[in-house]
Structure formats: C-alpha cells, structure tokens
Amino acid sequence: MLATKNWQSRHPQPDWVPDMEIPRPDGWSLTKHWLLATWRLSRKYWLFALSSRYNVIPILLSVLCMEVLAVIPARGGSQGIPRKNLKQVAGKSLLEHSIVHAHASKLVSRTIVSTEDDEIATVALGLGAEVPFRRPIELADHHVLDYPVFEHLLRELARTEDYQPDIVVHLRPTAPLRKAGWIDAAINLLVDDTLADSVRSVSEPSMHPYRMFSIDSSGYLDPVMKHEHPEPYLLRRQDLPVIYYYNCVIDVTRPKTILEQKSMTGNKILPFYMNPDEVFDVDSLRDLDVVRLFAETFHK
Numbered sequence: 287m288l289a290t291k292n293w294q295s296r297h298p299q300p301d302w303v304p305d306m307e308i309p310r311p312d313g314w315s316l317t318k319h320w321l322l323a324t325w326r327l328s329r330k331y332w333l334f335a336l337s338s339r340y341n342v343i344p345i346l347l348s349v350l351c352m353e354v355l356a357v358i359p360a361r362g363g364s365q366g367i368p369r370k371n372l373k374q375v376a377g378k379s380l381l382e383h384s385i386v387h388a389h390a391s392k393l394v395s396r397t398i399v400s401t402e403d404d405e406i407a408t409v410a411l412g413l414g415a416e417v418p419f420r421r422p423i424e425l426a427d428h429h430v431l432d433y434p435v436f437e438h439l440l441r442e443l444a445r446t447e448d449y450q451p452d453i454v455v456h457l458r459p460t461a462p463l464r465k466a467g468w469i470d471a472a473i474n475l476l477v478d479d480t481l482a483d484s485v486r487s488v489s490e491p492s493m494h495p496y497r498m499f500s501i502d503s504s505g506y507l508d509p510v511m512k513h514e515h516p517e518p519y520l521l522r523r524q525d526l527p528v529i530y531y532y533n534c535v536i537d538v539t540r541p542k543t544i545l546e547q548k549s550m551t552g553n554k555i556l557p558f559y560m561n562p563d564e565v566f567d568v569d570s571l572r573d574l575d576v577v578r579l580f581a582e583t584f585h586k
Contacts, residue, residue: 483552
C-alpha cells in the first residue's frame with residue numbers, strides 16, 4: 287500500500303536514526319539530516335517503480351511523490367491580541383490547531399513552524415512540528431509581510447539541509463476551524479493545473495464592494511467601484527456581480543513562485559472557494575470570542 291503521508295512529519299525525531307557527536311542548531315545530528323534526506327529521495331524512486339509495476343494513476347503518483355511542506359508562521363508579538371498564537375480555542379492553542387490540521391492532511395509531508403519566540407518553538411516541538419531554526423528578529427516585526435519570511439525559510443532549508451519542497455502550504459494560526467480536507471483539496475487544485483502559480487482560499491463578502499465608499503479630500507463619499515458603474519451603490523442586490531475576498535484560511539504556492547517571481551501568489555492564482563459561514567479569522571478579541579462560541583458546534 288502506498289503511503290500518502292510522510293512518516294517523518296508525525297515523528298520529527300525518529301528513534302531509528304542514531305545520534306552522533308556533531309550537533310546541529312535544531313538539536314539534530316548531521317547523520318540524522320543525511321539519513322532523512324536519503325529516505326525522502328528513496329521514497330520517490332520506490333513509488334515510480336511501483337507505478338511501473340502496478341499502473342498507478344499518474345496524477346495520484348505525482349501527488350504521492352511530491353514533497354509538500356506546510357509552514358505555520360507564528361511570531362511571539364501581536365498588535366491586537368498579546369501572545370495571540372498561544373490563545374486557547376476549544377482546549378487547544380491557535381498554534382496547536384494549525385499543527386493538528388497539517389498532521390491530519392493526507393498530502394502534507396513536513397510541518398515547520400517559523401518563529402523567533404522560544405516559548406512558541408517549545409510548544410511547536412512538543413506538538414510534533416519542526417522548528418529547524420529561529421526566524422531572524424528583523425523578520426518578526428508586525429510590519430513584515432509574508433514574502434520575506436517564506437523566502438528566508440526556503441533558502442535556509444536549501445542551505446542547511448539541501449531540502450527543496452515541491453509545494454508550500456501556508457497555514458495561519460488565525461484559522462482554528464480549518465479542516466484538513468480543505469488543505470488536500472487546495473493542494474490538488476495546484477497539482478492539477480501546471481500553469482497556476484498558487485491557490486488562495488476565497489469567499490463571497492458579507493458587504494459588497496459596490497456599496498463601499500472612501501472619503502475624498504473635500505469630505506464627500508467617493509464610491510470605491512465607480513470605475514465599474516457610475517452609481518454602483520444603487521444597483522439591486524440581484525444585479526451585483528459575484529465578487530470574492532481572500533479569507534486567509536489556506537494558501538498553496540510553488541516554491542519557484544516565491545523564489546523566482548518574488549511573490550507569494552504570482553500572477554495566475556487559482557481560487558479555492560469556501561462557504562463564508564465556515565470562515566473564521568482571528569484578528570481581534572471580538573474574533574476570538576466569536577470563534578470560541580462556534581468552535582464546539584463547528585466540528586460536530
């Protein structure tokens with residue numbers, strides 16, 4: 287039976303790998319890194335051999351052979367909620383929820399937490415995620431966007447382990463009610479479309495942009511979507527075009543999109559449609575209260 291889950295992601299420090307005298311910053315020996323890299327490579331060769339013998343469906347084989355890296359960014363600071371990533375929802379921290387989601391995925395083969403914070407790193411390691419190195423402090427400030435964080439992580443993995451994933455999945459701790467099946471579905475979307483640069487989860491907004499305004503320099507309302515219609519805010523609800531917003535639940539990206547295009551998305555972005563009633567993003571104390579209220583019933 288072909289394994290769809292990288293065994294190492296559930297056992298980040300396997301007992302069968304011996305300890306050596308040369309320590310690494312992440313606590314692993316050089317021998318451990320070498321053996322794990324050899325195991326990952328040999329897995330791909332075995333799968334190709336099995337496909338030749340048993341005619342495995344090509345698209346299934348391509349997913350099985352792919353190295354899918356889940357990255358959970360979790361810095362220690364937070365503007366809206368102090369120590370947000372360690373706040374509890376339904377008996378688990380926000381960080382733990384995302385680690386559980388990654389481990390429950392059938393396609394994610396490795397889970398790494400990117401953090402500069404010692405407590406978060408300790409919690410992540412205790413939950414079976416990897417923290418191979420600390421995020422530089424200059425990349426942990428509140429104004430830093432996703433791209434430099436992911437670029438640093440991918441380049442460090444290539445430099446220290448010669449590790450290069452085929453797919454990168456971005457799981458924010460702020461989406462504790464995410465389902466593992468969504469992750470796999472989003473990964474398959476990107477695998478199936480070789481021209482796409484990335485996948486982003488989207489939903490229909492509760493407030494339509496056609497009825498939104500900014501305020502101009504004279505203090506008057508200025509329709510945001512006036513370039514689409516002279517009076518967009520007067521259209522009937524049934525005449526409003528379908529529009530989607532990025533809900534921050536799941537991102538799936540090719541490493542070359544990040545490293546070569548210097549972008550988290552690229553230009554060809556596939557939508558992963560989500561029911562807005564199932565989207566919860568924790569950005570404020572009110573959001574935290576709401577998600578705690580829904581957490582118990584959401585997973586029934």
